[in-house]
Amino acid sequence: MNYPKVLTIQDISCVGQCSLTAALPILSATGAETCILPSAVLSTHTGGFKGYTFRDLTEDMPAIAAHWQKEGILFDAIYTGYLGSIRQISIVQDIFAKLRKDGAMTFVDPAMADNGVLYSIFDMDYVNAMKPLCFGADVILPNLTEACLLTDTPYRETYDEAYIQEILDKMTSAGAKVIILTGVTYKPETTGVIVSENGQVRYYEHKRIERGCHGTGDVYASAFVGAYLRGFSAFDAAKLAADYTVQCIENTLGDDSHWYGVKFETALPMLIESLRK
Numbered sequence: 001m002n003y004p005k006v007l008t009i010q011d012i013s014c015v016g017q018c019s020l021t022a023a024l025p026i027l028s029a030t031g032a033e034t035c036i037l038p039s040a041v042l043s044t045h046t047g048g049f050k051g052y053t054f055r056d057l058t059e060d061m062p063a064i065a066a067h068w069q070k071e072g073i074l075f076d077a078i079y080t081g082y083l084g085s086i087r088q089i090s091i092v093q094d095i096f097a098k099l100r101k102d103g104a105m106t107f108v109d110p111a112m113a114d115n116g117v118l119y120s121i122f123d124m125d126y127v128n129a130m131k132p133l134c135f136g137a138d139v140i141l142p143n144l145t146e147a148c149l150l151t152d153t154p155y156r157e158t159y160d161e162a163y164i165q166e167i168l169d170k171m172t173s174a175g176a177k178v179i180i181l182t183g184v185t186y187k188p189e190t191t192g193v194i195v196s197e198n199g200q201v202r203y204y205e206h207k208r209i210e211r212g213c214h215g216t217g218d219v220y221a222s223a224f225v226g227a228y229l230r231g232f233s234a235f236d237a238a239k240l241a242a243d244y245t246v247q248c249i250e251n252t253l254g255d256d257s258h259w260y261g262v263k264f265e266t267a268l269p270m271l272i273e274s275l276r277k
């Protein structure tokens with residue numbers, strides 16, 4: 001039985017259905033043994049709540065990794081999301097070097113911006129520090145805002161295929177291998193994901209739901225990583241993760257009190273079913 005041991009490194013936002021509180025259940029549902037390394041503990045995510053607490057765990061991370069190394073604990077895949085500080089980026093690079101089994105894959109979701117703006121705790125120094133981590137990974141999963149920041153491209157609300165191709169070319173020249181670029185919208189009623197592998201570019205277009213939702217990038221990346229580790233191709237995993245994320249958003253529509261995240265748990269049966277195909 002294919003039973004990968006995956007390590008995911010991102011924050012715990014105790015309330016808010018993003019980062020580890022989404023990645024852990026979603027990866028577990030895809031059948032992967034899921035180990036976690038929390039980068040920070042926040043009372044909530046930073047996207048709309050006021051006065052959240054933030055405990056930076058940078059100091060704990062090297063000691064946790066050193067213990068695993070001493071115990072001979074290695075991973076089949078490492079997937080990183082929201083990190084709490086620039087120093088954590090180099091700690092993650094060290095973990096990539098030391099805690100991977102032969103042939104283990106690295107997945108990096110830069111998780112630092114959306115809709116043209118950086119999340120509140122980040123600045124351009126953080127963006128620049130993210131570049132080597134992203135361009136050295138086996139798979140990167142930026143949204144369009146993050147892809148623009150990583151390639152020093154001005155963010156645009158409307159664009160054509162040539163604009164997207166230029167961003168893909170810049171990332172590929174910088175070393176990116178497989179690029180999963182989310183939130184690419186050419187028509188008002190649809191959106192989609194671009195999968196670029198060794199210069200081959202494919203687009204999966206799907207329904208666009210007007211309501212912007214927090215945490216969907218994390219839900220998407222977690223479902224993608226789980227499906228990929230189950231043996232789906234990058235394109236099929238990108239498609240499956242998109243269909244799952246759309247279902248999560250649909251299951252949340254109509255409940256304005258649930259503005260802070262998506263009800264991803266309610267669509268886990270659908271995710272598990274689609275992994276059987």
Ligand code: PXL
Pocket residue numbers: 011013018019042044045046047082111119214215216217218
């Ligand atoms: O979903 C990305 C994310 C993860 N973690 C924290 C966040 C956000 C987005 O705002 O604030 C703490």
